[in-house]
Amino acid sequence: MRRLWQFVQTVLGLIFRHPVTGTAVIPVLPDGRIVLIRRRDNGRWALPGGMVDWGEDIPTTVRRELAEETGLDLVKIRRLVGVYSAADRDPRLHSICIVVEAEVQGKMQVQDTLEISEVEAFLPTAIPKDELSDDNDEHLQNYFQGLTTLA
Numbered sequence: 315m316r317r318l319w320q321f322v323q324t325v326l327g328l329i330f331r332h333p334v335t336g337t338a339v340i341p342v343l344p345d346g347r348i349v350l351i352r353r354r355d356n357g358r359w360a361l362p363g364g365m366v367d368w369g370e371d372i373p374t375t376v377r378r379e380l381a382e383e384t385g386l387d388l389v390k391i392r393r394l395v396g397v398y399s400a401a402d403r404d405p406r407l408h409s410i411c412i413v414v415e416a417e418v419q420g421k422m423q424v425q426d427t428l429e430i431s432e433v434e435a436f437l438p439t440a441i442p443k444d445e446l447s448d449d450n451d452e453h454l455q456n457y458f459q460g461l462t463t464l465a
Contacts, residue, residue, distance in 0.1 A: 333399065333408040337375045338363035338450070340395060340457050341386060341418040347435035348454075349422060350442075351383050354431050358447035361454075362433075363411070372412055380416065384433045385423035391416050396456050396463030403449045413453045 338361040341349040350359040362383040366375045377388040395413040403411065422433045436442070438458065443451055456463045 333401075333410045334365055335410050335412070336363060336365045337372060337379060338411050338413045338453060339376050339380050340413065340415045340454070341380060341384065342392070342415060343418060343435055347437055348441060349384055349386065349418065349433060349435045351424075351430045352432045352434075353447055354429055356447055357431075359434075359442055359445050360447035360450050361413070363413075365409075372414075376414055376416060380418065382425050383430055384418075385421055385425050386418040387420040389417040389419055394462055395453060396461070396465065398449060398453070398463070398465050400449075400465060405448070411449075411453075413457075415457060 340361055343349065349362065351362050352358070353360050362380055364375070364379040364383070366372065367378075370378070373391060376391060380386055380388050392415040395415055397410065397412050399410045401408045403409070422435065424430050424433050441454060443454075446454070452465075
């Protein structure tokens with residue numbers, strides 16, 4: 315019985331004491347505008363994205379989250395912008411975020427009304443930097459500087 319309990323503790327530790335993997339997308343429309351979503355939980359602008367589902371790869375997560383949050387279609391992933399893993403980067407939990415730049419198309423429309431209140435496209439010079447959620451400002455700074463970051 316003691317051995318079974320040790321096994322259960324090990325499994326629970328593996329599940330609950332490891333970072334969660336997620337994605338964030340820098341969606342670029344054909345006219346060069348960047349699409350952001352306004353989060354309902356904090357009212358701030360953010361890059362669309364979310365957690366990787368079990369059995370899903372990163373490109374599939376990017377496509378799914380983009381469609382779920384913005385209504386847009388993924389044309390192609392252009393480049394890896396960075397992998398962000400600091401334990402305090404997300405106040406909700408320890409997560410590893412893989413950020414990519416993506417070419418997108420379609421009609422912007424909020425799909426997940428529980429998480430998102432609006433979706434809007436901004437010229438790179440008009441992004442509301444003082445209103446960005448969590449570490450999205452860092453992601454966008456690295457993107458505009460042409461960096462690929464491991465942090």
